Amino acid sequence: MPITPEQQAEIDAQRATPRQTLRAVSEGMEAHLYNAYPVLDHGFVRVIDYMGDDSAICQAARVSYGKGTKSVQNDEGLIRYLMRHWHSTPFEMCELKLHVKLPVFVARQWIRHRTANVNEYSARYSILDREFYIPQPDQLAAQSVINNQGRGEALTGAEAERVLEILKGDAARSYDHYEEMISDDGKQGLARELARMNLPANIYTQWYWKVDLHNLLHFLRLRADSHAQYEIRVYADEICKLVADWVPFAYKAFEDYRMGGAALSAGALDCVRRMLKGEEVTAENCGMSAREWRELQEVLEG
Template sequence: MEKQEIIGKEFRCLDKGFVRLVDLMGNDSSIVQSARVSYGKGTKTISEDNSLIRYLMRHRHTSPFEMVEYKFHIRLPIFVARQWIRHRTANVNEYSGRYSIIPDEFYLPNPEIVRKQSKTNKQGRSDELIDATLANEFISDIKATQELLYEKYNNYLRQDIARELARINLPLSTYTEWYWKIDLHNLFHFLELRLHPTAQYEIREYAKIIANIVKQTCPMAYQAFEDYRLNAINFSAIELKILKEMLKADPLSPEQMVNFGLSKREIEEFITKIHKINNL
């Protein structure tokens, strides 16, 4: 897809958020063009361009991917922004709650994504649904608190308390906005981490939209990213030793794997990788 068709388009996310591509510098050709500076004049056809991009991705020759830059306008809840801002290799300019009045916009989760605490991932939610009545109570309670805190915020403003102070008790579910500019190499790093099933659902929803924008604007690079990073599996040196044994007639039991020096958790993760391979 041509960038003109996608620039300015608003992709809705969560209940009140969005992702909008503001500007884009470069495309698949820019990656190839810059790589050719280091390899001299070389390939020219589309299939050769594709092979070169795939070679660069496979061999972690990352700098040609930095020649492509994306600038997004994003509206997102503050708790998502807190996770997002940890990606330091981007340029950010955020809405100022000191300068402007914060709009009455808060994130409310859908009942179907209100889940129980995961028992296997201490940071995440499980697939287990919470009782529907409790989920609805939770959402109504959040909504009531948001309304109460916003009413208080408005009262503080009416009494001429400085905006920078009046806002300090607004909740993490408050929506904020920013411009976010990042090159494609670092964007792939962001996507790898934030598309992962262990990333929080809410940031994953944004990552999915951004991934789709990249897929449409740099299709060759995105395909290479999917093949060599996103959907690839790494094995540690110890896991490879076990794998070698497993490929023999008698597979190893988890108890035998302990002898190779893997912890219980590593064994679980390794078995998950093997299941992933078996399910391909």
């Protein structure tokens, strides 16, 4: 269960007390503010605060007074130009603060993006809840035989059941020992900061994560990609929906030029030019490695 009835009541109370402001407001993001959107079995993503909108990007690019806009069409065209030519600074003028509940092993992958401000729930001061990520059966997969960091075919039948039982049993047993170690019922009890070392990597943690739009889009380009690990990709997919409503012009440009576009090396671009001239370009005469040639073919074939 991602949130409790008490937490939902708190969210309802926050949404029931709007405040007047002179600052730029994104109506799309206002609809999402404070709401918790479930991810995985116990996780969620919710917007705590944001700054700026599409017009703020244009205002920064033009360094102008007021909204900084000439027309909606001009704003959209400017944002697409900025995205197309990798002018990133204006996108840094918008910021987003998220409250995320996620498994520890996902958090450790997420934190590799070192361009955000993070404050995580402390297991030194507080006791973690008995909540663990247990994959759905269709997400249990064997190691890929062609990719050292990816998944292969899904486990089935008795093998899938065996793995699920191990995951559930180990998580429950580790938490039982965690509770036993910190208990002060007739014992000294181990310090929480030490007892937490025994908890499994699939236990849930929470954090506030604040990032500017430029670095957020970089995060989404990598983590919402089909090659990203499923458990972090579903969080990125949920965040994409929020960003699309927050800064629709910027997100559409991001979809076109980053998510849907492709960067070509000088060698790959030369191959494409040769193809356009009618020359037969093959793996043997392309001048690239076998892997580069294969990747170019994937881009061209879609």
